[in-house]
Amino acid sequence: MENVMIEINRIKKKLGKKEVLKGISLQLKPSVYGLAGANGAGKTTLLRILAGVMNADGGEIVMPEGSGQTGYLPQKFGCFPELTVYEQLEYFACLKKIPASCMESEILRALECVNLGGKEKMKCRKLSGGMVRRAGIAQALLGNPALLLLDEPTVGLDMEERKNFNRVVREMEGERTVLLSTHLAEDLKNLCQSVIILESGEVREVVPETYD
Amino acid sequence: MTDMVKLWKLHIKKQMHQYLFPITFLYLFLLPYHMQLLTDMDEAGMVQVFDSAQKYLLLFEIWFQYLGFRMVLSPELKEASYSCVKKIKGRWMLGNLCFSFLCFLPYALWMFFHCGTYYGNLLPVLVQCIIAASMMYTVMYFLQSATGGMAVMVFYFFCCASRVVPEPFRILRLGILPLSCFPHWCMMLVISIFVSFFVSLRILFM
Ligand SMILES: Nc1ncnc2c1ncn2[C@@H]1O[C@H](COP(=O)(O)OP(=O)(O)OP(=O)(O)O)[C@@H](O)[C@H]1O
Ligand SMILES: [Mg+2]
Numbered sequence: 001m002e003n004v005m006i007e008i009n010r011i012k013k014k015l016g017k018k019e020v021l022k023g024i025s026l027q028l029k030p031s032v033y034g035l036a037g038a039n040g041a042g043k044t045t046l047l048r049i050l051a052g053v054m055n056a057d058g059g060e061i062v063m064p065e066g067s068g069q070t071g072y073l074p075q076k077f078g079c080f081p082e083l084t085v086y087e088q089l090e091y092f093a094c095l096k097k098i099p100a101s102c103m104e105s106e107i108l109r110a111l112e113c114v115n116l117g118g119k120e121k122m123k124c125r126k127l128s129g130g131m132v133r134r135a136g137i138a139q140a141l142l143g144n145p146a147l148l149l150l151d152e153p154t155v156g157l158d159m160e161e162r163k164n165f166n167r168v169v170r171e172m173e174g175e176r177t178v179l180l181s182t183h184l185a186e187d188l189k190n191l192c193q194s195v196i197i198l199e200s201g202e203v204r205e206v207v208p209e210t211y212d
Numbered sequence: 213m214t215d216m217v218k219l220w221k222l223h224i225k226k227q228m229h230q231y232l233f234p235i236t237f238l239y240l241f242l243l244p245y246h247m248q249l250l251t252d253m254d255e256a257g258m259v260q261v262f263d264s265a266q267k268y269l270l271l272f273e274i275w276f277q278y279l280g281f282r283m284v285l286s287p288e289l290k291e292a293s294y295s296c297v298k299k300i301k302g303r304w305m306l307g308n309l310c311f312s313f314l315c316f317l318p319y320a321l322w323m324f325f326h327c328g329t330y331y332g333n334l335l336p337v338l339v340q341c342i343i344a345a346s347m348m349y350t351v352m353y354f355l356q357s358a359t360g361g362m363a364v365m366v367f368y369f370f371c372c373a374s375r376v377v378p379e380p381f382r383i384l385r386l387g388i389l390p391l392s393c394f395p396h397w398c399m400m401l402v403i404s405i406f407v408s409f410f411v412s413l414r415i416l417f418m
Binding site: 048051052069071072073074078080082083087091094096097098099103136139140 | 216
């Protein structure tokens with residue numbers, strides 16, 4: 001098939017005694033996918049495996065050559081209290097090997113995307129919950145990754161920020177693969193082009209969404 | 213390489229006080245104190261000096277490794293960091309090691325010129341620092357926590373220092389002369405385990 005970016009083949013994962021993922025197969029094109037499912041359905045587990053934080057017990061993930069780094073926002077993202085917002089992003093930019101010449105502009109761009117421009121000198125311990133979440137999103141956006149994995153990105157964001165986030169995701173539509181998990185019907189409707197529904201470790205269905 | 217240097221600068225800038233503390237202690241307190249002890253040049257004095265130098269350098273090495281990994285392995289940043297680097301880095305540990313050696317070196321050289329000819333040199337201490345650092349790295353690798361790694365290492369350090377652990381398992385050889393601290397089968401075994409561990413993780417080539 002043409003245009004298939006990422007192929008996930010029969011991913012399995014067992015955590016403790018529980019079989020959390022029972023052979024997930026998906027094909028992801030450059031588009032925005034919503035990942036829905038009840039608590040404990042295995043959304044976070046799937047995203048962690050795709051981000052490379054955790055190894056799968058079986059199956060394979062095929063990514064195209066040279067697709068670069070993935071951006072990942074964990075469900076529990078925190079800020080290191082001693083760092084400022086800018087330094088925190090600088091830390092991730094270093095880990096992602098973003099060249100020093102464009103590091104600053106890239107960091108400022110990412111902060112601008114989540115409306116944290118002008119707050120870069122603020123100490124992370126003084127950030128509110130929603131700001132931490134946004135700093136997390138900014139961190140995932142660094143380096144324009146071709147695959148963006150966001151675990152409940154809109155939790156804790158106010159109306160205004162949610163709208164802004166929608167705008168940012170819409171801008172990426174068609175260029176990059178975005179996989180975001182959420183519990184909000186509103187998010188699925190406004191953001192996603194397809195919705196992947198997980199149920200007890202299996203893909204129940206992939207539903208195409210249309211915007212209003 | 214440039215990204216590592218940048219990361220280093222960030223670490224040092226943010227943890228300046230924590231880094232400066234052992235260094236000032238070493239040069240403003242320990243060095244003058246040892247100088248004073250060594251003026252008599254008797255054998256007991258030298259053993260004492262060597263012993264305390266070794267203990268402090270090992271503790272500082274553990275402290276430096278902790279500072280180096282504190283951010284990477286912090287509960288807040290761990291997950292997101294792993295998605296960028298996949299594995300915590302042996303290279304990073306080696307960087308910490310080099311940095312600490314750089315800080316210790318003037319003191320170590322001073323040591324070498326003053327009790328070097330007599331009791332061998334300070335090389336065994338630096339080798340022990342490497343061993344302590346790799347042990348700590350391994351512990352951190354499995355516990356996925358910098359604080360945990362430091363706690364285990366400090367505990368082990370005091371066990372070795374107070375001779376609670378039986379002789380063959382005392383990999384950190386404290387309170388003995390440098391000449392007799394090298395050829396020790398358990399130490400060799402541990403070193404070879406670490407080497408194969410590092411090679412198997414392919415971190416030396418990353
Ligand atoms: N470290 C672990 N050890 C054992 N079981 C785990 C572990 N982490 C998660 N689980 C189990 O795996 C299952 C899936 O967890 P996961 O976090 O992927 O769910 P989720 O879909 O993200 O849920 P939520 O909507 O609450 O975020 C749950 O039943 C959970 O109890
Ligand atoms: Mg989850």
